[in-house]
Amino acid sequence: MRALPRLALAALTAAATVAVVSATADAAADPAPITVLTSDFEDGTVQGWAGRSAETLAPSTAVAHGGTNSLLVSGRTATWQGPSLDVFGTFEKGTAYTISVWVRMASGSDNARLSVERHTAGVASYDQVVGNTAVTSGAWVNLTGRYTLAADVDLLRVYVETASTTESFHIDDVTAAYVPALPVQTDIPSVKDVVTEFPVGAAITGAETVTEHGRLLTKHFDSVTPGNALKWDATEPTENTFTYTQADPLMAFAKANGLAVRGHTLVWHNQTPSWVFTGADGQPMTATAENKTLLLGRLENHIRNVAAHYGTDIGVWDVVNEVIDESQPDGMRRSTWYNVTGLDYIRTAFRVAREVAPHAKLYINDYNTNVPAKRDFLFTLIQQLKAEGVPIDGVGHQMHININWPSLVDTESMLTKFMPLNIDQQITEMDVSIYTSNSETFPTPPADRLLKQAYVYRDMFALFRRYSSEITSVTLWGLADDNTWLDTFPVTRKDAPLLFDTRLQAKQAYWGVADPTKIETSASPSPSVSASVSPSTSTSTGTGSCAVTYRVTGSWPGGFQGDVKVANTGGVALGSWKLAWQFTGGQQVSQLWGGAVTQSGAAVTVTNATWNGSLPAGGSTSLGFLGSWTGSNPVPAAFTLNGTTCTVL
Structure with missing residues (x-):
């Protein structure tokens, strides 16, 4: 296998039973994950963690990701030595678990890895959940990956190791959770x-x-x-x-x-x-x-x-x-x-x-x-x-x-x-x-x-x-x-x-x-520009009328994701478009897809991308963005398309 085209990079494929995940694609929203383990070390113990060899594990108050305690791993003499936790009675075969651990070097820097050791009939195998990830002593770094046990085992342990040095490091706020599986759709071809x-x-x-x-x-x-x-x-x-x-x-x-x-x-x-x-x-x-x-x-x-x-x-x-x-x-x-x-x-x-x-x-x-x-x-x-x-x-x-x-x-x-x-x-x-x-x-x-x-x-x-x-x-x-x-x-x-x-x-x-x-109806042309789906266009710069749907699709402290759908409800096709609105709560767009964005103060202007500039009569297109907010995140009250005020749906 190989990389994305036009990227001059080389890497190995993902490990045999893992995949890093953080979000779903276009299915319905996931239910709340079910957490099966948590280690925060706030009780001043190692909470069941053990070294893989002769290294020392001990609670530490020197640094902490959350609360006041973390787990310090010291006395390492090999890179593979690190903290390990028995999950044999916790993880079930066939369930996909998202494992998260925060890591911080005690000094210096290295690459950290999150892995699973499993034994079947006494034979050891090792699955990498998260590959080499840069970690320093200056900040906490999160290793998050997805792991599915696919074989019968008689030993199963999660562990953290480093790639190059034997320096001491801390871990904190370890969790493992899963989302209940949906049944496979049987009513589709x-x-x-x-x-x-x-x-x-x-x-x-x-x-x-x-x-x-x-x-x-x-x-x-x-x-x-x-x-x-x-x-x-x-x-x-x-x-x-x-x-x-x-x-x-x-x-x-x-x-x-x-x-x-x-x-x-x-x-x-x-x-x-x-x-x-x-x-x-x-x-x-x-x-x-x-x-x-x-x-x-x-x-x-x-x-x-x-x-x-x-x-x-x-x-x-x-x-x-x-x-x-x-x-x-x-x-x-x-x-x-x-x-x-x-x-x-x-x-x-x-x-x-x-x-x-x-x-x-x-x-x-x-x-x-x-x-x-x-x-x-x-x-x-x-x-x-x-x-x-x-x-x-x-x-x-x-x-x-x-x-x-x-x-x-x-x-x-x-x-x-x-x-x-x-x-x-x-x-x-x-x-x-x-x-x-x-x-x-x-x-x-x-x-x-x-x-x-x-x-x-x-x-x-x-x-x-x-x-x-x-x-x-x-x-x-x-x-x-x-x-x-x-x-x-x-x-x-x-x-x-x-x-x-x-x-x-x-x-x-x-x-x-x-x-x-x-496939969902859209006026956006096929990215392969097939002649059969290229929409009609004109050089018109005006619009008879338009309608906009604005919604916040995700929100977190200090940030949010938005989605905007703009429809040409007039009778004249557009060869290009420019959508504008005002953010009255001080929101700032940090990244946008589906167009090119400029922002001056509260005023946001988005112009079409090369692939979605043609907007036929009765057609629509969508764009999305990431933004920041403080205090409140009010929805814009008005939108204009090519200078004409749109209906807000």
Whole structure:
């Protein structure tokens, strides 16, 4: 898998059973969470917390997040040492818990992590709930993440550790809570029954195989991809010691429910243990003949073991993943694989995979294949390797995209580019972020973003179905918004990139795939600018009449979120619009989506965005914003659209 397009960042996928969450998508409001544990240390005890080794835990009044006490962890001699709490009798299998802990260094700085240790039949596994988060001695930092226990265990503990140093740190105000699950909707069409041109799949962790998640998965999807469980760090963490504790339960679930499996991935530059790239001399490998022989030997041994372990249970393998870097003169990623072996690691991987799994379709998988330079390099590489007899059966297009990018034209060009190679094509890791830049963040996904997302899913799936003779499957990178890697990448914020929300209810995006006629009516054009949905426009700057609906959708001390819907109730279409109002309570807009905002004192002016400037007669559009307030937060009394006073609904 890979990042959002056009973001030059690299990161690993989320841990096997976790996803960071803070808000729902577009379902009804959640009920109040049920809290199952609280540790505030105000009674002057450690409240059941213990060290993971010989470190010291003690109540402290030096600093506190709330009240006067916190828990100090000192005497650490390793980064993994830290405070740990037994939750074996507290957490239930299949329930998604939101765990929150406040952390502060006693001195200096480090990155803190929140994790869970679990044992099954004495075998230990570790799930990361919140990854590296910068923590200093100057302020408290909150680690909040979502965890679902997906396996039977005989030990379960929550713990905090650091990444680099063994300095002392404090924790405080620890909570764990859950929202009662909603049943899966059974009265809506199954995606797999609507999209019949090719199988539709989802990437899964153990959390997607239990309770309502498992029911949602089997209702809507034909196939699954183990998101992390088949990667090198999960299957061969130390040399020639193979373990399938993460993947085997997923495979058993798939087999029991008649789901096909895509194997992901045999070779990648990420999530590969450091020993793989360590030479016989104990040093990092360089480009020598000895290192090349050793590295290719390790690669062959790995594939022969992992692919053979699952035999015919896996019908498609992503053999190599993300080998193209269009910034290089030859287009090849300068990974250790390439630096030591050149193209031979790709040749070896496909050759061995064919020998071990002759039944399987073998894929080369990459992201941003809609970018012309990248797809051209990938095309040339596949063309060369196939001419050499390398058994490449297909190309995988990850399709990690957002509501504004890429265009349908670029996506179609991506598909047509590879047609002359006479290989299969699959969409392997699709999700549609509601964000268009790293600087954006929303407390809840705005309605206009979710609507645009529905249009993207509608148009992309329509395109894929037109090319069903080329595309042999489409896989979404996740099941629902409660467990998506985009919550922590490229920055930590709640994203909503999938078809179902955090409570597993169908979103507008689902209807974009299942039945586009049921997408909410809006005059906003499709973000892909399909000719069929582009509204009529004119150069008129006036309006016959207008109506505005203003509502506060969320409020907290000192801040709030607002939503404004503006309707053109006149008889003349607008080619652009400007909405204005006065804040009489001193409120200030800090961030706005769906337009561009300026504020001078009490006067707020919003002009249209590029995608929603056309407002036809009888049409409407929505915008949302974050604001601050003190004392009171009165609703504006009047609004004007292009200078004309509107009716306030």
